[in-house]
Amino acid sequence: MSHWIHKDQIRDRFSRAMSAMYRQEVPQYGTLLKLVDSVNRRVLDKDPELAEALTQQGELERLNVERHGAIRVGTAEELAMLRRLFAVMGMAPVGYYDLSTAGVPVHSTAFRPVDEVALTRNPFRVFTSLLRLELIEDEALRRQATDILSARDIFTTKARHLIVLAEQQGGLDAAQAEAFVHEALETFRWHQQATVDLATYRALNAEHRLIADVVCFRGPHINHLTPRTLDIDAVQTAMSQAGMTPKAIIEGPPRRRCPILLRQTSFRALEESIAFAGNEPGQHTARFGEIEQRGVALTRKGRALYDELLTAARETNSSTDNTTHQDQLARVFEAFPDDHATLRREGLAFYRYRPVPGVPLPAAHDTESLIAAGALVARPIVYEDFLPVSAAGIFQSNLGDGTRDEYASHSLQAQFEAALGAEVIDELALYEKSQQASLDDALQALGLATP
Numbered sequence: 001m002s003h004w005i006h007k008d009q010i011r012d013r014f015s016r017a018m019s020a021m022y023r024q025e026v027p028q029y030g031t032l033l034k035l036v037d038s039v040n041r042r043v044l045d046k047d048p049e050l051a052e053a054l055t056q057q058g059e060l061e062r063l064n065v066e067r068h069g070a071i072r073v074g075t076a077e078e079l080a081m082l083r084r085l086f087a088v089m090g091m092a093p094v095g096y097y098d099l100s101t102a103g104v105p106v107h108s109t110a111f112r113p114v115d116e117v118a119l120t121r122n123p124f125r126v127f128t129s130l131l132r133l134e135l136i137e138d139e140a141l142r143r144q145a146t147d148i149l150s151a152r153d154i155f156t157t158k159a160r161h162l163i164v165l166a167e168q169q170g171g172l173d174a175a176q177a178e179a180f181v182h183e184a185l186e187t188f189r190w191h192q193q194a195t196v197d198l199a200t201y202r203a204l205n206a207e208h209r210l211i212a213d214v215v216c217f218r219g220p221h222i223n224h225l226t227p228r229t230l231d232i233d234a235v236q237t238a239m240s241q242a243g244m245t246p247k248a249i250i251e252g253p254p255r256r257r258c259p260i261l262l263r264q265t266s267f268r269a270l271e272e273s274i275a276f277a278g279n280e281p282g283q284h285t286a287r288f289g290e291i292e293q294r295g296v297a298l299t300r301k302g303r304a305l306y307d308e309l310l311t312a313a314r315e316t317n318s319s320t321d322n323t324t325h326q327d328q329l330a331r332v333f334e335a336f337p338d339d340h341a342t343l344r345r346e347g348l349a350f351y352r353y354r355p356v357p358g359v360p361l362p363a364a365h366d367t368e369s370l371i372a373a374g375a376l377v378a379r380p381i382v383y384e385d386f387l388p389v390s391a392a393g394i395f396q397s398n399l400g401d402g403t404r405d406e407y408a409s410h411s412l413q414a415q416f417e418a419a420l421g422a423e424v425i426d427e428l429a430l431y432e433k434s435q436q437a438s439l440d441d442a443l444q445a446l447g448l449a450t451p
């Protein structure tokens with residue numbers, strides 16, 4: 001037995017430490033956690049069938065530790081080191097998101113656990129964006145931003161040391177893991193002190209608020225932490241009652257009997273007082289709150305249908321009133337089947353198969369016959385990733401007014417991966433593999449394995 005602390009455990013500790021830190025920094029986050037918890041309890045009390053299904057899927061135990069966060073970094077070196085930092089906690093880069101087409105000068109990935117057991121233990125994810133400085137048109141400003149970024153180190157010396165140690169040893173012992181959590185957390189802490197003077201901040205802010213947010217501070221402060229709710233519409237209403245102002249529109253698909261992908265909404269949290277270099281006081285908004293509701297992961301075919309319907313809905317609907325928006329969205333999404341049997345049979349969504357031992361097997365051994373006979377059950381696989389259109393909406397709602405038009409640029413996954421120092425994992429391949437493995441195991445358990 002190795003004496004290294006399990007990566008899942010380091011991640012679990014880290015995500016709890018991050019949550020505690022953020023609760024201190026942003027009191028509204030604590031209020032939000034309570035709201036989400038009480039709505040989740042109410043949903044489960046009212047719907048024992050859902051509670052049972054979530055228990056079966058291993059979803060219930062992770063519900064109250066489940067959250068994602070987001071950060072933005074400025075250089076390839078920072079991104080590559082973050083990859084190594086997250087690897088210590090069993091988190092790998094999954095997916096590539098190009099936000100430039102939505103007027104946000106970044107591209108992103110999500111660091112998250114990938115295997116089923118790790119996801120059940122603690123699915124902590126960090127949406128991580130790399131600033132695309134090349135999109136700054138003014139050359140002098142671009143050079144200035146580059147210089148400022150190259151002068152900072154967002155990692156503590158001890159954190160760097162512990163990352164290298166974990167790589168060399170193949171893990172961390174108890175004391176090292178504790179020190180790692182402590183040191184890694186420093187990278188994500190808020191700094192009230194900017195590294196630049198007010199004039200520099202203003203110049204960068206005028207180019208894009210996001211550029212100022214990344215360049216003017218010592219590190220990539222965590223900008224939100226998002227708990228998972230079972231009823232986002234209820235939390236959206238509860239937020240208003242608790243004095244928070246959620247963004248007008250819930251992003252993503254409409255409310256459905258069978259939730260798909262991801263629905264999200266956010267609220268502006270804090271107008272921060274900043275001490276700029278030379279003791280000039282000023283203000284910056286960086287941190288916000290967000291909630292999410294997760295549904296079944298879609299196949300390539302399902303995702304194509306989702307994208308098509310979302311585009312159609314966006315073309316006909318520009319309402320900033322959530323009720324109107326949701327009604328129109330729901331109408332367009334009538335074209336998307338809303339029962340699990342159809343979603344599965346039509347290959348629109350991913351499912352995990354479980355054998356039911358002791359059930360007499362039907363004559364035909366194909367998946368449909370086995371399900372009809374009750375020898376096999378299929379449960380939805382939860383979507384663990386993000387949505388670029390939704391993410392752009394979340395970015396924009398928290399950048400305030402004066403968002404700009406889209407950048408004339410294209411997706412640069414290869415360039416992002418060069419900065420990252422690794423390829424991003426294709427999320428669809430993960431769901432596909434998980435579905436197939438569960439089917440293979442189930443057939444084997446039923447004595448139907450094909451050699």
Ligand code: OOG
Binds near residue numbers: 127264390
């Ligand atoms: C990230 C915004 C995207 C999500 O959940 O889609 C995001 C950011 O503002 O840095 O968090």
Ligand code: NI
Binds near residue numbers: 069070127224394
């Ligand atoms: Ni988010």
